[in-house]
Amino acid sequence: MSKSYASPGAPLGGRDHAIDLALFGALGDLAMRKLFPALYHLDREGLMPESTRILGLARQEHDVATFRQMVSEALRKRLKSSEVDEAGFERFLERLDYRQLDFTTAEGYDAIRQWREGAERPMVVYLSVGARIYGDICHNLHASGSLDDDTRVVVEKPIGYDLKSSEQINDAIGAVFPESRVYRIDHYLGKETVQNLIALRFANPLFGTQWNQNHISHVEITVAEKVGIEGRWGYFDEAGQLRDMVQNHLLQLLCLIAMDPPSNLDADAIRDEKVKVLKALKPFTGEALGRDVVRGQYIAGTSDGQSVPGYLEEEDANTQSQTETFVAMKTEVANWRWAGVPFYLRTGKRMPEKLSQIVIHFRQQPHYIFDPDQRGIASNKLIIRLQPEEGIALQVLTKDSGLDKGMRLRPGPLHLDFNSAFPKSRIPDAYERLLLEVMKGQQYLFVRRDEVEHAWRWCDQLIEGWQERETPPRRYPAGSWGPVASIAMITQDGRSWYEDY
Numbered sequence: 001m002s003k004s005y006a007s008p009g010a011p012l013g014g015r016d017h018a019i020d021l022a023l024f025g026a027l028g029d030l031a032m033r034k035l036f037p038a039l040y041h042l043d044r045e046g047l048m049p050e051s052t053r054i055l056g057l058a059r060q061e062h063d064v065a066t067f068r069q070m071v072s073e074a075l076r077k078r079l080k081s082s083e084v085d086e087a088g089f090e091r092f093l094e095r096l097d098y099r100q101l102d103f104t105t106a107e108g109y110d111a112i113r114q115w116r117e118g119a120e121r122p123m124v125v126y127l128s129v130g131a132r133i134y135g136d137i138c139h140n141l142h143a144s145g146s147l148d149d150d151t152r153v154v155v156e157k158p159i160g161y162d163l164k165s166s167e168q169i170n171d172a173i174g175a176v177f178p179e180s181r182v183y184r185i186d187h188y189l190g191k192e193t194v195q196n197l198i199a200l201r202f203a204n205p206l207f208g209t210q211w212n213q214n215h216i217s218h219v220e221i222t223v224a225e226k227v228g229i230e231g232r233w234g235y236f237d238e239a240g241q242l243r244d245m246v247q248n249h250l251l252q253l254l255c256l257i258a259m260d261p262p263s264n265l266d267a268d269a270i271r272d273e274k275v276k277v278l279k280a281l282k283p284f285t286g287e288a289l290g291r292d293v294v295r296g297q298y299i300a301g302t303s304d305g306q307s308v309p310g311y312l313e314e315e316d317a318n319t320q321s322q323t324e325t326f327v328a329m330k331t332e333v334a335n336w337r338w339a340g341v342p343f344y345l346r347t348g349k350r351m352p353e354k355l356s357q358i359v360i361h362f363r364q365q366p367h368y369i370f371d372p373d374q375r376g377i378a379s380n381k382l383i384i385r386l387q388p389e390e391g392i393a394l395q396v397l398t399k400d401s402g403l404d405k406g407m408r409l410r411p412g413p414l415h416l417d418f419n420s421a422f423p424k425s426r427i428p429d430a431y432e433r434l435l436l437e438v439m440k441g442q443q444y445l446f447v448r449r450d451e452v453e454h455a456w457r458w459c460d461q462l463i464e465g466w467q468e469r470e471t472p473p474r475r476y477p478a479g480s481w482g483p484v485a486s487i488a489m490i491t492q493d494g495r496s497w498y499e500d501y
C-alpha cells in the first residue's frame with residue numbers, strides 16, 4: 001500500500017520537493033506537446049525548486065544545445081506570447097540536459113548514474129514511451145545501478161491492451177518499483193473540474209445527502225472529441241475508442257461520481273473506494289450487449305464547415321478496419337447506492353464539438369402540484385463541465401417572471417464559470433498538476449495497479465462479447481453526435497443526451 005508524503009489538502013508550492021527528472025522519450029509527441037510546456041509553467045509559477053534538473057533521453061544523437069533549441073521551439077509554438085518571458089525561458093532551458101540512449105539495450109544506462117552522481121534529490125523517471133518497453137527500461141535502470149530507494153516512476157496510459165498484457169507490464173514495473181513509487185497517469189485526473197468533483201461531492205452536504213438512487217434518476221458522461229485520428233492511425237486502430245478512452249478516462253470519471261466517501265484524502269483511501277465501484281460495474285450479458293452498447297466508426301463528413309475524410313480514408317488507414325471510433329453504453333453500478341440508476345456513457349472522435357461533461361439528473365418531486373401541461377418539465381440537473389470552459393451549473397426550476405405567466409415554471413441555471421468566478425487564476429493544464437504531485441510524492445491523482453486491472457477485466461468481457469457476436473461498428477458522419485442507435489439507446493428509456501449548458 002502506498003505511503004502519503006504530503007497532504008493533498010495542502011496548498012501547492014513549497015521548496016522541499018526538488019527532484020531530478022529523467023524523461024524517456026523526450027523528443028516524442030507527448031513530451032513536446034504537453035510535458036515541456038507543463039514543466040515550463042511550473043517553473044514560471046515558482047513551483048519548481050531551483051535545484052530541479054531535467055535529463056532528456058531519446059534515440060537521436062544531439063548535443064545539449066540542440067536539444068535545448070528543439071525544446072525552445074516546441075515551447076514557443078505552444079505558449080501564448082504573454083506566457084513567454086525571456087528570463088524565465090532561459091532559466092528553464094538551463095535546467096535541461098540530454099543523452100542519446102537506446103532504451104531497450106543495457107548499454108548506455110551508466111550515463112544516467114553519472115548524471116545523478118552526488119545528487120541528493122530523489123529521481124523521477126518519466127516513461128513517455130509505449131508501454132511495451134516499460135519492462136526493459138525498468139530492468140535496465142535497475143541493472144545499471146541508477147536507482148535509489150526513493151526513485152519514483154511515472155508511466156503513461158494505456159497500460160497494455162487487455163488484462164493479461166497489463167498484468168505483464170505491471171509485473172515488470174513491480175519487479176523494480178514498489179507500488180508506493182509507481183505513478184500511473186490518467187491525465188483526466190489532473191483536470192481542474194475533475195478534482196473539483198471530490199470537493200463538490202464531499203464538501204457540500206447539499207449534494208452529499210442526495211447522492212444516491214433515492215434522489216438521482218440517471219447519470220450521463222460525455223467525452224466528445226472534435227478531432228479525428230491526427231496521425232496516430234497505427235496506434236489507434238489497434239486500440240479503438242473503448243481501450244483508448246473508456247478503459248481509463250471515462251471509467252475514472254464514473255468512479256469519482258459513484259464512489260462512497262473516502263475516510264480521508266489519502267491516496268489509498270480514495271483508490272480503495274474507486275476499486276469498489278469498478279468491482280460493482282455490471283458486466284454486459286448477451287442480450288444487454290446488443291441493447292445497451294453502441295459501437296460506431298466515422299465516415300466522411302464536415303468539421304467546422306470543412307469536408308473531412310472518414311476513418312477508413314485517413315492517412316495510413318487499412319480500409320477494412322472494423323475498429324470503433326465511438327462508443328455509447330448504458331451501464332449500472334450494482335450496489336446499494338446506485339441500484340437501478342443507469343449510467344449513460346458516450347465518447348467519440350469527430351463529433352461536432354469538443355465537449356466533456358457529466359450530467360447528474362435528479363428525480364422529480366414525488367407529488368406534482370404545478371401546471372399539468374408542464375408535468376414532464378426537466379427536473380434538477382447538476383452539470384459538471386470539464387472542457388472547454390470549465391464550470392459547474394445547477395439547473396433549478398423557478399417561476400417564470402411576468403404578470404401573465406401565472407405559476408409557470410422555467411428551468412434556469414445557477415452557474416459557476418471558473419474563468420469568470422476566479423478571473424485571476426489561470427486554469428493549469430492537467431499535466432502541470434500531475435507533474436507537481438509527482439514532485440511532491442503524492443499519489444492520490446494516480447491510478448493504482450488494481451484499478452487498472454479491474455477496468456481491463458470489465459472492458460475485456462465487453463470486447464469478447466463484441467468478438468463473439470462479430471458486432472461491426474455503425475457508421476456516423478464526421479461532425480455528428482454518433483450513430484443514430486446511440487440516440488435511440490437513451491430515448492427508449494424516455495431520456496435524451498443533454499447538450500446545452
Ligand SMILES: NC(=O)C1=CN([C@@H]2O[C@H](COP(=O)(O)OP(=O)(O)OC[C@H]3O[C@@H](n4cnc5c(N)ncnc54)[C@H](OP(=O)(O)O)[C@@H]3O)[C@@H](O)[C@H]2O)C=CC1
Pocket residue numbers: 024025026027028029030031057058059060101102103104127128129130131133156157158
Ligand atoms: N501523444 C499523446 O497525446 C499521448 C500519449 N500517451 C502515451 O505517452 C507515451 C508516449 O507517447 P508519444 O509521445 O505520443 O510517443 P512518440 O512515439 O511520439 O514518442 C516516443 C519517444 O520515445 C522514443 N523512443 C521510442 N522507443 C525508443 C527506444 N527503444 N530507444 C530510444 N528512444 C525510443 C522515440 O524516439 P524515435 O522517434 O526515434 O522512435 C520518441 O522520441 C505512450 O505511452 C502513449 O501511449 C498518452 C496519452 C496521450
Ligand SMILES: O=C1O[C@H](COP(=O)(O)O)[C@@H](O)[C@H](O)[C@H]1O
Pocket residue numbers: 187225244245356
Ligand atoms: O488519452 C487520450 O486522450 C485524448 C483526449 O484528451 P483531452 O484531454 O484532449 O480530452 C485523446 O484524443 C487520445 O486519443 C487519447 O489517447
